[in-house]
Amino acid sequence: MTTDWTTGAKSTSAYADVNGINLYYEIHGTGRPLVLLHGGLGSGEMFGPVRTRLAQGHRVIIPDLQGHGRTADIDRPLGVTALGDDIAALLGHLGIEQADVMGYSMGGGAALQMASRHPDLVRKLVIVSANARTDAFYPEMLAQQGQLNGSAAPSMKDTPMYRLYQRVAPRPEDFPRLLDKMGAWMGEPFDYTEQLRTLRVPTLIVAGDADIFPPSHAVEEFGLLGGGRRDGGWMGEGRPDGGHALAIIPGAQHYTIFASPLLAEVAIAFLDAPQAPQS
Numbered sequence: 001m002t003t004d005w006t007t008g009a010k011s012t013s014a015y016a017d018v019n020g021i022n023l024y025y026e027i028h029g030t031g032r033p034l035v036l037l038h039g040g041l042g043s044g045e046m047f048g049p050v051r052t053r054l055a056q057g058h059r060v061i062i063p064d065l066q067g068h069g070r071t072a073d074i075d076r077p078l079g080v081t082a083l084g085d086d087i088a089a090l091l092g093h094l095g096i097e098q099a100d101v102m103g104y105s106m107g108g109g110a111a112l113q114m115a116s117r118h119p120d121l122v123r124k125l126v127i128v129s130a131n132a133r134t135d136a137f138y139p140e141m142l143a144q145q146g147q148l149n150g151s152a153a154p155s156m157k158d159t160p161m162y163r164l165y166q167r168v169a170p171r172p173e174d175f176p177r178l179l180d181k182m183g184a185w186m187g188e189p190f191d192y193t194e195q196l197r198t199l200r201v202p203t204l205i206v207a208g209d210a211d212i213f214p215p216s217h218a219v220e221e222f223g224l225l226g227g228g229r230r231d232g233g234w235m236g237e238g239r240p241d242g243g244h245a246l247a248i249i250p251g252a253q254h255y256t257i258f259a260s261p262l263l264a265e266v267a268i269a270f271l272d273a274p275q276a277p278q279s
Contacts, residue, residue: 018089019082024070025063025090029055032123033099034271035087036062037107039129039258040182041161043069043168046104049259054268061099063090065110067178072170078181079188080106084113088121100271102126104258109192115203116195124243124275125203126267129211129254132196132224134189136217148183150176196224202243204270206263208252215248222246245270 013026026044028051036054038046044062047054054060065083067073076082087110091099100123103111108130115122131137137145153176156162166172196203203225207218222228226240233239247266249257257263 016090016093018093019086020076021066021074021086022072023063023066023086023090025061028052028060028062029058031058032271033091033096034058034060035091035099035101035111036060037083037087037101037103037110038062038065038068039105039107040186041068041165041178042258043164045069045164045168046258050261050264053261053264057268057272058100061090061094061096063087065107067174067181069164070168070170073174073177073181078178078185080109080185081113081117083107083110084115084117087111087114088118091121097121098123100124100126102128102267103130104128105130105254109190112192112195112199115199115201119200122201124271125199125201126206126270127203127221128206128263129208129257131213131217132192132221133217134191136213136220138212138214141212145183145186148179148186150180150183152179193224196221199225200242202275204245204247204267206247206249206257206266208249208254208257210253211257212254218246218248243273243275 011026011028013024016023016025034054036044036047038044043064047062051060064071066078066086098121101111101114103109108127111125112127112130115125162175165175205218205221207215209215219228222244225244227244227246230238249260249262252260
């Protein structure tokens with residue numbers, strides 16, 4: 001156990017055997033549980049710039065997802081449904097009955113799956129830079145994703161993703177395997193609109209103003225939750241049922257939003273607001 005001397009909060013790290021995977025996780029701070037799920041080819045370290053702020057009043061739990069960071073890969077395809085189930089199992093391992101969950105990009109997809117499949121475990125949900133449909137990506141982004149596979153590993157040796165993996169992964173030689181799995185996952189078309197539409201969990205949709213999909217798609221996602229259909233009213237009586245909300249972060253791209261101080265502030269404001277009644 002260590003202490004963050006800027007906040008006095010305790011920090012721990014450990015592994016949990018869940019769903020056949022030895023899942024690495026860290027815990028920072030105290031208070032209501034808040035799980036942070038990182039993006040593809042990253043790790044929980046992505047949230048380093050905002051972790052201290054989020055840990056002020058929250059018990060922040062940051063796992064490294066399958067095949068990422070300090071969590072070794074297993075003989076299982078990579079996909080957001082399995083990742084969401086892993087985090088549900090992690091909460092059970094930790095004895096946590098309910099937590100807030102914030103996921104970015106691939107982690108946002110995992111967070112959505114967790115909230116959809118295990119709604120009783122999630123108090124509030126924050127989905128960051130994660131689109132609901134394959135065709136919401138800008139066309140050039142789809143083309144780039146279609147080229148990702150293990151053969152790209154040598155060309156990525158100067159990237160932050162590769163350097164992080166080499167520094168912390170249990171088996172650094174598995175990087176090409178991770179690229180193959182990421183490419184296979186991104187090559188599968190998806191459409192989560194019905195899961196969004198039927199969510200029972202209060203949800204904040206967040207996107208950058210220059211994300212990998214247009215801001216209008218984030219508005220569409222908010223609309224699936226019942227938002228953007230009428231004036232909110234003086235007392236919020238016209239807001240969508242269930243307490244859903246939308247935030248577009250100015251000056252943020254897909255590759256910077258997870259470290260934005262504005263992301264931390266809008267997430268905290270949403271998470272700490274009184275919970276709206278479910279319809």
